[in-house]
Amino acid sequence: MSRLLFRTRIKFCGMTRPGDIRLACELGADAIGFVFAPGSPRRLDPEEARAMRNALAPLVDAVALFMDNPAEEVREVVRRVRPSLLQFHGSEDDAFCRGFGVPYLKAVPMGDDPRAYTATALQLRYPGAAGFLFDSHVRGGSGGSGRTFDWAQIPSGLHKPFVLAGGITPDNVFDAVLTVQPWGVDVSSGIESAPGIKDGYKMRRFVEEVRRADCHIG
Numbered sequence: 001m002s003r004l005l006f007r008t009r010i011k012f013c014g015m016t017r018p019g020d021i022r023l024a025c026e027l028g029a030d031a032i033g034f035v036f037a038p039g040s041p042r043r044l045d046p047e048e049a050r051a052m053r054n055a056l057a058p059l060v061d062a063v064a065l066f067m068d069n070p071a072e073e074v075r076e077v078v079r080r081v082r083p084s085l086l087q088f089h090g091s092e093d094d095a096f097c098r099g100f101g102v103p104y105l106k107a108v109p110m111g112d113d114p115r116a117y118t119a120t121a122l123q124l125r126y127p128g129a130a131g132f133l134f135d136s137h138v139r140g141g142s143g144g145s146g147r148t149f150d151w152a153q154i155p156s157g158l159h160k161p162f163v164l165a166g167g168i169t170p171d172n173v174f175d176a177v178l179t180v181q182p183w184g185v186d187v188s189s190g191i192e193s194a195p196g197i198k199d200g201y202k203m204r205r206f207v208e209e210v211r212r213a214d215c216h217i218g
């Protein structure tokens with residue numbers, strides 16, 4: 001695909017405050033992530049997330065993030081929060097992920113032996129995925145760690161869009177976009193002052209650096 005008119009999509013994840021969401025939308029974030037993964041310091045309950053969703057500007061996606069949550073919890077979030085995309089970080093299979101009638105991204109834990117994840121294997125295992133998200137955690141481990149992984153291990157030949165995550169910050173996102181040329185980038189701890197508390201200055205710098213990289217590639 002030609003990158004001439006291409007714009008790297010930006011997802012800001014782990015939002016817990018309406019003011020952070022409003023700023024993210026003004027800065028041009030394409031998607032806002034709400035975390036429902038058990039044990040996460042950014043975890044919201046569905047009612048909190050519903051209130052947060054109301055802070056979203058039009059044309060910005062609401063993404064709901066899960067990690068081996070029971071189906072009933074996912075259904076409850078879908079019913080109350082109405083996310084436009086689901087993101088699964090656990091050992092969920094394709095049938096589970098597809099079962100909620102909402103497009104989904106499957107997170108791939110690149111902290112494991114990444115050779116296990118060829119493009120063909122991923123696409124066969126998750127035929128219903130709208131795309132993949134490569135993150136630094138190990139299988140069964142939690143995301144949002146702020147750690148990077150070896151970007152060279154991302155499988156080539158994927159036919160679906162993929163998102164780069166894991167330890168992306170305003171300081172490394174320019175290199176990340178230039179090196180990996182992903183469909184989008186997803187950041188949580190890299191734009192925070194504390195878990196769930198976003199830093200406006202870091203959010204702004206992050207967006208500026210992605211746009212600078214897009215201009216470079218074009």
Ligand SMILES: O=C(O)c1ccccc1N[C@@H]1O[C@H](COP(=O)(O)O)[C@@H](O)[C@H]1O
Pocket residue numbers: 013014033035037040041042043065067089133135136142143144145146147165166167168186187188189190
């Ligand atoms: O943010 C969390 O707490 C979280 C918990 C469980 C699974 C994933 C989680 N976050 C996602 O992890 C990646 C990388 O985050 P970071 O930028 O390294 O902090 C990203 O997709 C987050 O949405």
